Amino acid sequence: MQEFQWLFIDFDSYFASVEQHLNPDLRGKPVGVVPMMAETTSCIAASYEAKAYGIKTGTRVAEARRMCPGIQFVEAVHQAYVQYHHLFHEAIEELTPITQTLSIDEVSCKLPASYAEQWHVENLIESIRLNIAQKVSPWITCSMGVGPNKFLAKLASKYQKPNGAYIIRTAARLTFIHDHKLSDLNGVGRNMEARLRKYGIYSVEQLTQCTEDTLQMVWGSVHGRRMWHALQGHDLEDIKTHSSSLGHSNVLAPHLRIPAHAHKVLHRLLQKAVLRLRAKEVVTSRFQLSLRYENGLRWAQEARFDETNQSHILRHVLNELWLLRPHPQEPLKKVGVNLVALRESDNYTLSLFTQPDQKREAVDAAVDEIVGKFGKEAAYFGSACGVQKAVQMRIAFNHIPDVMLEE
Ligand SMILES: [Mg+2]
Known part of the structure; x- marks a missing residue:
């Protein structure tokens, strides 16, 4: 080495x-x-x-x-x-x-x-x-x-x-690592820290005593193994996350095809996507809205913005794109949202033009927790009111999101 x-x-x-x-x-x-x-x-x-x-x-x-x-x-x-x-x-x-x-x-x-x-x-x-x-x-x-x-x-x-x-000298590696808090580690965000606590891991020292298999289990993904290797000082290739995307679409039930209802379904799809975004601890900077009308016409539009994982910003982007659609009175058959250009949220420098909004972040975190504890119906955007059941929310917050989310 x-x-x-x-x-x-x-x-x-x-x-x-x-x-x-x-x-x-x-x-x-x-x-x-x-x-x-x-x-x-x-x-x-x-x-x-x-x-x-x-x-x-x-x-x-x-x-x-x-x-x-x-x-x-x-x-x-x-x-x-x-x-x-x-x-x-x-x-x-x-x-x-x-x-x-x-x-x-x-x-x-x-x-x-x-x-x-x-x-x-x-x-x-x-x-x-x-x-x-x-x-x-x-x-x-x-x-x-x-x-x-x-x-x-x-x-x-x-x-x-x-x-x-x-x-860092090899001989002093562990002493150096132990002189940190869990939250100092790249890849241990707020959600991950809470998960580590559930497994009884409160310190970096405890983390370094875990086996590779334990970290795989705690993370529920290859990221756990990667953390183990990283702490050992092994030099691993990066996993490319920037080309990945995260999206949901829905073929609308006939009673949801009028634009006002389709719009609500889109908000529900967005909520699902944003919950996954935050569970994966990534941020997005591109949003794609795609529509298929009942008459067969297809339309898609993309918006780019500063990296974020905040619900209120993404809801705003959705509403802006929605207003751009052609044939605003036409009924829709299928709607979809896609969040693109995902990056790990720990590595991003705050955008210049997006003010950090701690209150909104706190609201997002609270909604995530409520949904995680009490299920998908416990909290949802007001903009999705009335169509909650149209979109399945299969997100396993009590387990390890990554693996479940890939399914
Ligand atoms: Mg700096």
């Missing part, structure tokens, strides 16, 4: 750092980056100086002002963040090739086998740091992690933030 196989680079408070680079008045000061200037909006990023006051992504502007009266807010400039992304890419690639870009501020590099000594890796890290400072900006810093696989390298990159680095 190559000890220094992967280098993971994660920029520190990226959007806020770019703002501090562009505007010297903001340097060394608490800064909140917001999607628009309004008291009701939330920070999409906070500088390290603001983080010291407890302000983070998702903190409301009014709340942030209360926590840190001197905080300055700047409106996000997406083009600048993309421009600096390309600049730091170049600065890194002058020293080592980038294998994968994971988000606007995270990249991973598979290191050549020639990196066999720790000093050699340390030199690379220092060279990258220097090159970014010289060619991009000394104000845009990053944290780096090196490990035997991408999973551990990413964890290591978060260990010494900001502007730090950590190299």
Whole structure:
């Protein structure tokens, strides 16, 4: 096993750092980056100086002002963040090739086998740091992690933030891993943490003591085995999730074919798809609506948007697409929704233009829990009222979603 196989680079408070680079008045000061200037909006990023006051992504502007009266807010400039992304890419690639870009501020590099000594890796890290400072900006810093696989390298990159680095040595791997909470691990979201607790696993140490078969059982999918291998330091190929999709369609019973009822069925289908989306802990950025009219005409339309798994956003997208359909008075025979471009939700940087809406997220989580505990009729969108029975909801929340969901 190559000890220094992967280098993971994660920029520190990226959007806020770019703002501090562009505007010297903001340097060394608490800064909140917001999607628009309004008291009701939330920070999409906070500088390290603001983080010291407890302000983070998702903190409301009014709340942030209360926590840190001197905080300055700047409106996000997406083009600048993309421009600096390309600049730091170049600065890194002058020293080592980038294998994968994971988000606007995270990249991973598979290191050549020639990196066999720790000093050699340390030199690379220092060279990258220097090159970014010289060619991009000394104000845009990053944290780096090196490990035997991408999973551990990413964890290591978060260990010494900001502007730090950590190299995992084989002999110290377990000590390093045990110094984390379950929720620090990529692939352990809120749902998975709750599931681990059901199996009596409360700590990373307990997790690392499980066998491969136990993790397969707990996860209910190959992801459990992958977690076991990741914790062992084995370097596995990624599972491609981005090309997958998740959708449902329904041939309408005759009494549901008038457009108003068909619309409700679509909302029910969407609810089913969104529950699965969240159970799989993935996000989507494309929505396809497909219709077949009673007269045989077919129509489909796609909408693209920032990655999300939130019901209210997807309901809104459905309603917008629905309004675009031709022949709005014609009865429909078959309707379908499809969520496309799925990605694991743990790896996404919050979109600039979608404000994190914690209240809505809490509502979604509550609905998922109610449906999981009390069944499909216990909670549903108001927009699907009256057609609940038209769509079967075969989702096994008390078991392990992944396997069941594939069926
Ligand atoms: Mg970052």
